[in-house]
Amino acid sequence: MTASLPLWPVYIDDFFGGVLMIILAVAAFIYARRLTRIDQENVLWIYIFWLCTALVVLAVSRGVGHILRFLLVLSGHDAAWNFLAPYSGGINTMAITAVAVLTFYYHSMQRVIARVQTDARSLTRAHDALTELNQTLEQRVEERTMELRLSEQKFRHLFEGSKDMIFFCDSQARITDINDAGVNLLGFEKTDEVIGRSLKSFFLDQEQCDRYFRILHDQGHVKEFEIEFARRDNSRLYLMITTSAIHDDSGAIQGCEAIAKDLTRFKEVTDQLIQSENMASVGQLAAGVAHEINTPLGIILGYTQLLEEDFAGQSEVFDTLKTVEKQTNICKRIVADLLKFSRNTVEGIKKAADINGCLEEVLAIVEHSLNMDHIYVQRSMSSGLPRVMVDRERLRQVLVNIINNAHYAIGVEGIIGVWTSYDPEFQEVEIVIGDTGCGIPAKTIGRIFDPFFTTKGVGKGTGLGLSVSFGIIKDHNGSLEAFSPPRQQQFLEAGMRTTFHIRLPIRPEGAHDA
């Protein structure tokens, strides 16, 4: 007999294996469903759920098939099993195919998941960033605004607080913004009065203006360029200006920004120094000449007087000699003035004097003459001025000189203003004598203290009055300045066209108490 193998262990394996497969497949399905319920939107769980569903179908179809075959064949219903078997097999095939399709689909699912995860992470990051930004946006805006405000305040303070003129111009050289110092320097009161004006309109010298804009256009900046501006009252303003052009993206000039330093005072002081040097030189020359001329003049005068005695009876010769004597005396007086200017004369004694009193004494002498020409004196003297150590005679001479000049400048009908004040900071008494006359042209005001400089006609002035006055005030360690027009508003409001300012220290060096 040939050996054979029993198949009932196979059927037992099929029966119980089929049952176990169904139980396990259902358990897997339940867990898969639980996973999808925990996280309903997880794509991987959804995939596993459908995989398990297909496996349940496979397990049920296959398991039930095995069980039915076992039971039907065991009970002798082979025909029934033969009828059902193809259906069971067909469903198995479909289930296996479904599981395979789903499994192949897993890769695509994984790619989708990876993409979705990347997008989700990006979205989360973006969301977090947006949330953070939203939370801190207000704070950031506030901080930036504060920084901007502080920065703006800083630059605004620099702009407004600067004592130098700072301004901006547009492409047409019209002033678009200017600080208060600039407004004041230009002689205006409000910024609005300056804004919109052409920068060119302030230039006194057209050639200088052209050169300034040419350099700015060619080089894009102008550094430490000295210019002369006309103030609102047409007075001269010396400025040292540094300008930078503002360009747009295409390089075209959109305007400029500039800082200008006021050099007017510096220029005046420099001019005065130059003038002092000139006058010192001229004074030395004059002193030498005067000293040499003085002796022959004395001899001429002596001999002339002797001849007058000899020709006392001859009226014609006597008259001629008198003329010679008179002219010689004029020459001596000029020489004396020259010597005074050069300080070679013996200094008078300086004593404490009341400046207001000195002024009144002088005015008492000249006022009658002034009134004859309808010129009236307007006094504005401070009471309680400290006494000043001066040589009264020489100070009177200075005051007379200045008032006479004022008289000449006015001609007829006008006002001479006299102000006195005390400056406790510098411990100086200031005397201001102004007039409503014709004023002094800008070209000549720098030369009025030069010896022999005069605008008067021939024979009417020697050109030594102001030079001598300047020398006398210098002798007192003081200063003598002329302004035409006056700088201070109060003198302008009083109608003055020219003011002379005498500043005397109350206790000059070398002074003796009375």
Next chain:
Amino acid sequence: MWIRKNFTQPAPDTGDVAHRFLSRRTIIGIVAAATLLPATPALAVQLHGAPEGLYVHMLAHVFYFAALLFLLLILKKKPPGHSAAWRNFRLALVFFLLWNTDTFIVHWLASRLPETAFVGHSLWAHRLAGPLTPTRWIYYLGRFDHLLCVPAMFFLVLSLRRLCRETESRPPTTPGDGP
């Protein structure tokens, strides 16, 4: 341009069109008659013989085998996790792979065994007749396929149970998130 072309096109001559239409219909009728009148029995519906079911089933196993292999490679290349759950999941796939191989071989061998290889009239009396060649031994042992598919399903259940626990212990993920 398009509008202008449409608007500027002249209106068609209706009489001419009707004439052309009738001519076309006549031609189509003649061609149809010439095609249908000498027709032979249709071959459009393919007939399926008895072995086709077995072949389809075996091809499904091949398809499933390939899918499982592919999935294992994917999981190795881009593992969704490294926990015990995913180890069990991979183990389940390996057992399914073995089961699949086993069933394919058994189906193939069954189709080659003659009807005389099976003897006995009752279920309990069924036997695999001799001679017991290696082929018959492989077939016989291969019939115990549940020894492979039940462990496969068991590891799948273990894997899913662990995944459930892991998922329950952490907050819900955003849409599209993997484990």
